[in-house]
Amino acid sequence: MENPEQDSRKRFQRLDFDIIIKHIGSAGKYQILLICLAYYIAIPSGMNQVASVFVAAIPKHRCKILEFDNLPGAYKNLTEEHLWELYIPVLDTNKYDECRRYIPVKNCTEEDLSNCFTNDTKACDAGYVYDRTEFESTIATEWNIVCDRLIWGTVSLMIYFAGVGISSVVGGNLSDRFGRTRVMLIAQLAMVGLGIGCSFSTSLIMFSALRFAIACCVIASWEASFVYMIEVIGNKWRTPVGISIQGVFAVGYILLSVMSYYLREWRSLQLGVAVASCVFPILWIFLPESPRWLLSKGEVEKGMKISDTIARRNGRKLPDDIWNQALIKDGNEMTEAHIYPHELFKRRLMKLITLRMMFIWFVCSLVYYGLSLNVGSLAGDTRINNALGGLCEILSCPLAIFTIDRFGRRPVLFIILIAAGLACIFSTAANYFSSADSALGVVGTIFALLGKLGISSAFAIIYNYTAELFPTVLRATAVGTGSMSARLGGICSPLVILIQYSLPWLPGVLFGALSLLAAAMCLYLPETKDARLTTTLEDAEIFYAKARNLANPKKSNNDCHEMEKLDENLM
Structure with missing residues (x-):
């Protein structure tokens, strides 16, 4: 029989990798190692998916009162709590209206602050004062994305998820065309650069545009890593491996909470999320390309070499005639090739x-x-x-x-x-x-x-x-x-x-x-x-x-x- 290695381009579409993986092992120790390396992609992905919980958080706020906030020492007995009680209207839900204020009267004296405000209210016209206890800064506090500007924060988040949707369409195609590990690496490196750029955003438009690009990279690398794991493992373990990646994704949530405790300024936190993707290029060095993908693209020699390496590190040896066994006969080829x-x-x-x-x-x-x-x-x-x-x-x-x-x-x-x-x-x-x-x-x-x-x-x-x-x-x-x-x-x-x-x-x-x-x-x-x-x-x-x-x-x-x-x- 003709050696497939000598005529790889002719026979690459007719090799059944499922036969090969039976000899490699369904879930050997080396395959588990590769899956763990690929799992790391889910951690920065999880961080980016919910980063807006902290980066775009809206803390407690009130209208700024020039008569009081610009003269912090003029009213020594006026506390922040007292100011809320005197100055901020109360809604029907018994919560303070964070977007309106009572109109103050002129020539107010400290002795009778209850007479310093009328019963008429107006929208915040001098800016806002934010509670900095939980967050030192967010994009909401920096660009005043509250009250009548609240919709722009929602639009920014929708733009991010639009990037997720677009990448869902094209991301898989990229990994099918250029390889699983290559897309993972490029997307993670791009997330580093885009994340750093995002931390230096000078406007909401710039921030939203960079977050859109980050979303595209997040999903592209996520889908590539998911497919990679499914391809290098046996059929028996695909369900638990495929579901477990969501658990690793959630680890990113937890690490983001820890990170946000120490990095309470949104630019620092965004920079920290970007740095998290720097780890994968190191792991990528030890991550071979999916042999199943290589065989499907005609790179049989590389696919054979990696398959042999996986088997050897699992403590197995591929039979000498494995590649002839894996050849799909002409009569077994799929007849429904064009399905839309x-x-x-x-x-x-x-x-x-x-x-x-x-x-x-x-x-x-x-x-x-x-x-x-x-x-x-x-x-x-x-x-x-x-x-x-x-x-x-x-x-x-x-x-x-x-x-x-x-x-x-x-x-x-x-x-x-x-x-x-x-x-x-x-x-x-x-x-x-x-x-x-x-x-x-x-x-x-x-x-x-x-x-x-x-x-x-x-x-x-x-x-x-x-x-x-x-x-x-x-x-x-x-x-x-x-x-x-x-x-x-x-x-x-x-x-x-x-x-x-x-x-x-x-x-x-x-x-x-x-x-x-x-x-x-x-x-x-x-x-x-x-x-x-x-x-x-x-x-x-x-x-x-x-x-x-x-x-x-x-x-x-x-x-x-x-x-x-x-x-x-x-x-």
């Missing part, structure tokens, strides 16, 4: 499955980022709440891993979304009445964290569930379509959070109601536990029809006729 995304919507049952999955993806992302980015509004310290949110996400990984294989994808996802939705509603109710009882604020925070635990688990499950629901020829496209729906949810999350400044109860109610609706959608999805993965479009349609018959026995006769018609159309 619109195929997801051409067949009735597949269209319904696709639309339901897209909605669940959208809700998972909307609620996930809504809870993650809004920890500053919860009772307690923002840093501790953010770290606890990261801990909940870490716990969500084993929760997903150990339940879906035992109880099934659909029932677990259904229960978790129900729990997350109820937790959001209970948290909203507790926070709404916390002005009368401060203990309810703590209860609201606990329920919010439980919601984060649930939605993080749902987010982890939905990746694997989507891949199992769709046939091989459309599997990556289906996951990509779901990911795009999730990015839309991420873009919408800042807008929903903004509503709380007008209607404090509405965001939590929306998060809860949408989670419950997504849970209802789960009831109309087929169960994939222990099911054979479908390969063709026709296989998938038959699988959906059979699953619906099992769920609705009364309709089985009608559906049998539909399946017969489908089979006739396929003949």
Whole structure:
């Protein structure tokens, strides 16, 4: 037989790496090391995804009073608390109005400060005074992104998530074209440069533009590292490895909380987040390219060499004829080579499955980022709440891993979304009445964290569930379509959070109601536990029809006729 190494360009598309990895090892010690190195990408990624919790935090503030703030020594007995009581109007919610002030009268004397203000109010016209206890500075305090300018902070965050969405489309293509490790390295180096530049931003426009570019790099490197890990590990370990990366992502949350405790000025914190990406270029030295990708691109000699290295460091040796064994015969080549995304919507049952999955993806992302980015509004310290949110996400990984294989994808996802939705509603109710009882604020925070635990688990499950629901020829496209729906949810999350400044109860109610609706959608999805993965479009349609018959026995006769018609159309 002709040696594949001598004619690599001719035979590169006909090598089955799954045969090779059986001899390399499913999860050898060297593969685990490579996965740990690739995992590091998730840490700076997690930091950047929630950096706005601290970098764009809005601390307690009030209107600046020139008559008092410009003369700090003139009124010796006037404390900050006393000034709030005299000068700041109180809203119907028993909270101070941070965007308006009473109009002071001229020639006020210290002896009778209660007569220094009228009952008329006006918007802050002389600037703001910020509470510097928790944050020395943020972009909100530096550029006064509060009150009537609050929308611009939301727009800046939406621009970041727009970068996430765009990179979701092009990032995977870049790693498919140029290699997994190469994209990881370039993206992490770019994150260093862009992050440093962002820390020296002179305007909100410059800050938003650089954050947009950072988002593109974050997702490009994230997707490349995710695919890399899936490619170098055996099939048995792909689910736990793929889900566990979200736990490492949450480690970035916790480290960001620690970092923000020592770096309380936003420019220093942004610089620290940028420096976190400097570690990966060192790790990259020890990270070989994915042999599966090399073989798919015709670089068989490099792929063979790396495969042999992985096997050797796992304590194994590849058989001499392994490459001849891995050759795919002409008769086994795929016949459906040109499949386009619109195929997801051409067949009735597949269209319904696709639309339901897209909605669940959208809700998972909307609620996930809504809870993650809004920890500053919860009772307690923002840093501790953010770290606890990261801990909940870490716990969500084993929760997903150990339940879906035992109880099934659909029932677990259904229960978790129900729990997350109820937790959001209970948290909203507790926070709404916390002005009368401060203990309810703590209860609201606990329920919010439980919601984060649930939605993080749902987010982890939905990746694997989507891949199992769709046939091989459309599997990556289906996951990509779901990911795009999730990015839309991420873009919408800042807008929903903004509503709380007008209607404090509405965001939590929306998060809860949408989670419950997504849970209802789960009831109309087929169960994939222990099911054979479908390969063709026709296989998938038959699988959906059979699953619906099992769920609705009364309709089985009608559906049998539909399946017969489908089979006739396929003949």
